Amino acid sequence: MNFTHDVIVIGGGAAGLTAAGGCALFDLKVALIEAREMGGECLNDGCVPSKALIAAAKRAQEARTPLRHGVMLTKPRVDWRGVHAHIHDAIAAIAPHDSQSRFEEMGCEVFRDWAKITGKHTVKVGKRTLSAPRIVIATGSRPALPPIKGLGDVPYLTNETLFDLTERPEHLVVVGGGAIGMEMAQAFRRLGSAVTLVEPGALLARDDPDHVAIVRQAMEGEGVRFIEGKASRVEARGDGVRLHVALNGATGANSETIEGSHLLIATGREANAKGFGLEEIGVEIGAGGIVVDRRRRTSLKHIYAIGDCRDGPRLTHVSGYEGSNVALEITLGLPTKVNWSALPWCTYTDPEVAQVGMTEKDARAKHGDGVSVVVERFDDNERAIADGDTIGQLKLVLKGKTVLGASIVGKNAGEMLLPFSQSITGKSSTFALGSAVIAYPTRSEISKAASFAAWEPTVFGEWPKKWAGTLAKLRRRMA
Missing domain, CATH: 3.30.390.30 (FAD/NAD-linked reductase, C-terminal dimerisation domain)
Incomplete structure (x- = not known):
């Protein structure tokens, strides 16, 4: 068939941008499709805004020890409008790196609309049908919502809405003790919010437990409260929420009720894998996302899935790594398998x-x-x-x-x-x-x-010591 492009990339986040840009730099004809903001989750509601918030929180925390190293600081005064501006200034400063115009300058044809795969080599975007011998799916992920009764009836935050807050939460209740939950719990506490974090399992479960204990102790010292239990039900309470928690263990109380002004759900991510037409053409999708091999190929080998949409680790640098690998494979024909031994x-x-x-x-x-x-x-x-x-x-x-x-x-x-x-x-x-x-x-x-x-x-073992002793004896004799 006559193809409109050499490769079609669906998704303008870290994975898709790396793959599209890499292919374009080899002068391939690339279609890049993104319906939402260019830059994806990392730029707009993930890594960039969270680290900007953490930086503001660190600035405030430094002043909470008024006398240190012989230097006196005054008590911090947090201007939430300034914090909000700092977050969005950081996003705006980095946005040109991921912008439509930049990738058009590289040679990509950029489409700002939703994509629908209509055949094994065809994708409909808006009123156009595109075709290519290779298709790359990089549709990312979204916040996973836990089965908390009443959650759909109350206002709650995720990382996609958290950074748009125009006022500081009086009491932030965080559900989830992974990276997002822990980072945001400490940051908001440092910026003056009361913070309670609820987690039924291990905090930062992928990490060394001895090291996680050190982090928890530091956060508790700053005033973050940890509750070991499962959030079971939530209801509106005035302008805030009331969260019911089934506590872990058999000792003491069986449950606890927490009232907060804001509720943050930080219980992980789930793949954006369905709704793009993949199921209709026979691409296998599992519980964790699109199923891929080590070369990031789907069950249809000419279609790749990279980044958060596929089953595997969800990290921005992983997305960039996979995007680079796929770009090399498509452009130069070099089979590139992922290696997680040094992740x-x-x-x-x-x-x-x-x-x-x-x-x-x-x-x-x-x-x-x-x-x-x-x-x-x-x-x-x-x-x-x-x-x-x-x-x-x-x-x-x-x-x-x-x-x-x-x-x-x-x-x-x-x-x-x-x-x-x-x-x-x-x-x-x-x-x-x-x-x-x-x-x-x-x-x-x-x-x-x-x-x-x-x-x-x-x-400093036995044989090196014997050798050193022998040399010392020889030198004494020769001196």
């Missing part, structure tokens, strides 16, 4: 909690007694001591001298993952990192310390 993530609480590769728990489940763990604490790091911020530690998870994973909790923990990503993928080693010259004083010295500790038993 990093970070939750931007204070302290941050960051992970790359396997946690200690995951490593022991897979490798058993063959796993060893090196721990280095920030209270031994001289930059942390000078900063007066020694909370946290680094766990290096090893099998022999091979790095399986690294877990870090502390200030700027996410910035310290890169060398361990390199080690896990074989592009570096603990020996190389342990012998590197690192600027002093920096927090990254803790990475060198942990890596050297992995080699310490070998470097």
Whole structure:
């Protein structure tokens, strides 16, 4: 058939923009379709606005310890209009990177409408029917709503509406103890809201539990209240809400009622996979999203699904990685399989909690007694001591001298993952990192310390000591 394009990309978020831009830079004829805001969830109601809010909250928190390092600060006064403006200024500053005009300059034909797949190679958008030998689905995800009785009858917030608040919540009730719930709970508390977080399971369940405990203790110290239980029912109460929680455990009360001015639902994401015509042409969709292989191909191999719409990890950097892989495969014919062995993530609480590769728990489940763990604490790091911020530690998870994973909790923990990503993928080693010259004083010295500790038993073992003794005797005789 005569195709209108070489590739059609449905979705203008991180995954779709990377795939479309990559194909366009190789001079392929690309159709890029986005019905909503360019930039997707990350730019408009995810990473960018949340980190802007966290920055404002950190600014306020710094002033809550009035005398520190011999410097006196005044009590913070939060201007919510200014916070709101800062969030949307950040979005506006980054928006040109993801704009329609930028991708048109790259060579993409951009369509701002809803897409419907009408055949194995055809997509209808508005009144036009497009066709291409390759189609990329990058339709993202939306907030997952828990089965709380009465939720549809009360006003509630998700990350898609949270950043449009024009007034500060008096009491924010957060349902969900994942990354979004934890970050927003701390941020709003620092900005002056009372905050209660409800979670029936483990907080930040993917992360090292020892490190999550450090984050929880810090947040409790700032006034965030945690309730371990399941939100079962919600009802309107005046201008706010009343949430009923079935508490965990058999001791004490069985339930608790929480009254708040605002309710934030932060219980994860679900794929935007249905309603685009995929089911009608035979693309398999599972409970977690569109089913794909390691090359991100669907059950119809010429159709790819990347980013949050497919079954798999939902992170912005994962979306960009998959978009790059698919662009290489489509343009150059290079089969590119995803590799999650060095997958990093970070939750931007204070302290941050960051992970790359396997946690200690995951490593022991897979490798058993063959796993060893090196721990280095920030209270031994001289930059942390000078900063007066020694909370946290680094766990290096090893099998022999091979790095399986690294877990870090502390200030700027996410910035310290890169060398361990390199080690896990074989592009570096603990020996190389342990012998590197690192600027002093920096927090990254803790990475060198942990890596050297992995080699310490070998470097200072029985045979190196015997050899050193032999050389010393020879030098004495020769002197």
